[in-house]
Amino acid sequence: MRIDRSKLSLDHPVSSLDPHRATHDEAAEWLRYGPLVPVALPDDVRAWAAMSAEAAQTVLDAHPDLSSDPRHWGAYARGEIPAGWPLLHLIVAESMLNADGADHRRLRQLVSRAFTPRRVDALAPRIREITEELLDGLESRGPEKMTDLKEGFAYPLPLLIVCELFGLTDADQQRRLRDNYRTMLDVEVSGAERQAAAAGQREVLARLIDERRAAPLGDLTSALIETLDDEHGKLTQTELIDTLEIILLAGHETTVNSLTSTIHALLTHPDQLTALLDGELDWPSAVEAGLHWNAPLRTLFMRYAVRETVLHGVTVRRGEPIAVGVAAANRERRGTVPTRFDIRDSRHYDRQLAFGAGPHYCLGAALARLESGIGLSRLFTRFPAMRLAVPESELVPVISTAMNGYAALPVVLGPTST
Numbered sequence: 050m051r052i053d054r055s056k057l058s059l060d061h062p063v064s065s066l067d068p069h070r071a072t073h074d075e076a077a078e079w080l081r082y083g084p085l086v087p088v089a090l091p092d093d094v095r096a097w098a099a100m101s102a103e104a105a106q107t108v109l110d111a112h113p114d115l116s117s118d119p120r121h122w123g124a125y126a127r128g129e130i131p132a133g134w135p136l137l138h139l140i141v142a143e144s145m146l147n148a149d150g151a152d153h154r155r156l157r158q159l160v161s162r163a164f165t166p167r168r169v170d171a172l173a174p175r176i177r178e179i180t181e182e183l184l185d186g187l188e189s190r191g192p193e194k195m196t197d198l199k200e201g202f203a204y205p206l207p208l209l210i211v212c213e214l215f216g217l218t219d220a221d222q223q224r225r226l227r228d229n230y231r232t233m234l235d236v237e238v239s240g241a242e243r244q245a246a247a248a249g250q251r252e253v254l255a256r257l258i259d260e261r262r263a264a265p266l267g268d269l270t271s272a273l274i275e276t277l278d279d280e281h282g283k284l285t286q287t288e289l290i291d292t293l294e295i296i297l298l299a300g301h302e303t304t305v306n307s308l309t310s311t312i313h314a315l316l317t318h319p320d321q322l323t324a325l326l327d328g329e330l331d332w333p334s335a336v337e338a339g340l341h342w343n344a345p346l347r348t349l350f351m352r353y354a355v356r357e358t359v360l361h362g363v364t365v366r367r368g369e370p371i372a373v374g375v376a377a378a379n380r381e382r383r384g385t386v387p388t389r390f391d392i393r394d395s396r397h398y399d400r401q402l403a404f405g406a407g408p409h410y411c412l413g414a415a416l417a418r419l420e421s422g423i424g425l426s427r428l429f430t431r432f433p434a435m436r437l438a439v440p441e442s443e444l445v446p447v448i449s450t451a452m453n454g455y456a457a458l459p460v461v462l463g464p465t466s467t
């Protein structure tokens with residue numbers, strides 16, 4: 050099939066972004082149309098999808114014709130996007146993710162100052178403790194019982210670490226945070242339920258801010274409040290809540306998927322797992338290979354054309370949005386699509402896109418790498434004989450337009466190493 054790219058337009062999407070469909074099937078189909086493909090998102094919201102590594106890089110680098118600010122999104126400005134549209138709260142929040150230029154630098158710099166490598170490194174002992182506590186819980190279930198490793202390990206680990214970072218120690222509030230947040234990301238609930246959960250989430254975060262304002266501690270929330278209350282006050286209350294929310298949304302589910310996908314990759318590549326356990330390969334490389342092979346973020350939403358522009362042979366009109374197919378672009382690197390998960394071959398993962406690129410490059414990449422490295426190494430060292438409890442073909446992908454991972458990861462832990 051020969052495609053005339055100049056004829057592609059959002060008026061005629063070639064496919065729809067189906068949350069039920071496996072990420073890599075979709076990528077294989079769409080790439081036939083070229084690096085930028087017009088697609089329909091849920092509720093027939095139209096967007097371009099950048100599917101190749103080159104197109105993804107073009108969109109993510111600070112392109113002069115593209116903006117991260119949703120005020121440039123024509124359909125949103127015209128009121129055409131339903132209020133409870135999946136991920137809308139994330140896309141339009143007043144956070145660094147959705148800001149450009151000086152505004153973005155201001156928001157990012159303030160958070161990165163409170164999110165220093167020292168603060169991240171200082172979390173390592175606590176990450177180890179939380180990991181061991183979760184592993185104790187798993188072990189108590191017995192070596193031969195089927196256990197969902199996502200529910201019992203990959204989901205709570207990064208959530209407890211974000212709570213630690215925020216200074217959210219109250220177990221009830223942690224539960225509210227988790228429940229609201231699950232609903233906010235659930236594509237199968239109604240828009241009204243999603244909006245109610247988003248409002249509940251803001252209450253939890255506002256309460257945390259009030260508590261920390263009354264009694265500051267050494268956490269990220271206290272550091273951000275200090276910035277807000279600085280006489281040169283640089284963060285508004287809304288920006289502060291949105292910033293915490295964005296850290297939770299950007300930092301949790303992505304890390305959950307990173308852990309589940311890499312655990313799955315190691316369970317299905319036992320030769321590489323053995324090499325890791327024998328010390329021939331190292332855990333940070335396993336984390337990178339896993340991020341590359343199954344990028345946790347399937348699609349990154351979005352950038353908007355501030356004026357008509359031609360990108361990779363297609364005309365993107367002013368106000369049209371572009372989503373980035375990170376998982377697809379990551380595998381389609383430099384024209385070579387690796388056919389297997391391979392920790393030894395760093396050619397594919399040395400310049401990968403799992404954490405994005407350009408000015409919005411993931412602020413939490415160091416933390417994600419640290420917690421994934423600790424989590425994976427401790428899990429497999431403690432349960433070296435762990436195996437999948439169901440055939441691989443029975444694993445169900447996460448239902449999401451944005452995320453790439455498994456809905457559950459049933460395993461049998463096997464005996465603990467002595």
Ligand code: HEM
Pocket residue numbers: 109145146147157211295296297299300301303304307344345346349350351375402403404405406408409410411412413414416417
């Ligand atoms: C494996 C785990 C993770 C993955 C795959 C991931 C991926 C990404 C990607 C692709 C972006 C770029 C978004 C864009 O360009 O619009 C991003 C941004 C961001 N991430 Fe992560 N992330 C992960 C973990 C984390 C963690 C643990 C945190 C913090 C706790 C975090 C905080 C952020 C923030 C604040 C941004 C916005 C940066 C900006 O707009 O300047 N991420 N992440």
